[in-house]
Amino acid sequence: MSNTNSRGADPGPPARSTALTPPADATAPVRHPEAPAPGELLGAHYGHCFGCGGEQPHGLHLAARAEEGVRVTAEFTVRPAHQGAPGLAHGGLLATALDETLGSLNWLLRVIAVTGKLETDFVRPVPVDTVLHLDAEVTAVAGRKIYSTATGRIGGPDGPVAVRAAALFIEVKVDHFIENGRPAEIRAAMADPDRARRARAFEVNP
């Protein structure tokens, strides 16, 4: 079989459609003993993060809250700047809110991890001014692979489901950021006066 697409370009690796199903040897996630207590806000992992950073004027400013187990919740208000169609949220934006919420779960395990795969079901349209109630949990862990799912409900924690996601995060060392990030931003992050954020980046998984 040819390894090129119709334009002759390398199509890249094949889609991994089964990748979001944990393997048979996966285990249940273990909440870290020093994870934030249920009800506590997790805080931003990086001030300029588009999803959670307080210093990011264009960002979503998502504030995830720890729950029991390896689970978080967050509320996200859809703003006029988030539109795709008139008066409706852009799907990619909703996927970003899900990605960020899912990403914050890894802090309850005390690992740093990046999104490898994110699958999103858009179940119903989400109007501007909607408060989306996000609820995410880690379902299984297999080596460096962390499997998680999330839902976003309209109007309340028991409201109708508007979006659903399943994700695979891959645990990385802090070197992932040092080797791949831009030096100026890396230096600034290393000098972050916020002790909790530095700890999250450097002490967890040095």
Ligand SMILES: CCCCC/C=C\C/C=C\C/C=C\C/C=C\CCCC(=O)SCCNC(=O)CCNC(=O)[C@H](O)C(C)(C)COP(=O)(O)OP(=O)(O)OC[C@H]1O[C@@H](n2cnc3c(N)ncnc32)[C@H](O)[C@@H]1OP(=O)(O)O
């Ligand atoms: C110094 C300053 C540092 C400041 C840092 C600040 C804060 C840090 C703290 C926490 C924050 C961390 C992240 C941000 C959190 C939330 C934001 C939302 C999350 C994101 O938005 S984050 C950005 C988007 N994300 C990426 O930018 C990833 C790009 N990517 C890569 O960097 C590599 O691709 C990587 C590392 C993923 C893997 O590379 P690798 O070489 O380490 O590992 P390898 O390929 O061997 O995969 C190992 C096993 O995972 C399986 N696997 C891998 N990828 C898969 C896929 N896509 N689908 C299915 N399975 C997959 C393999 O099949 C194998 O499985 P098996 O072991 O069974 O064979």
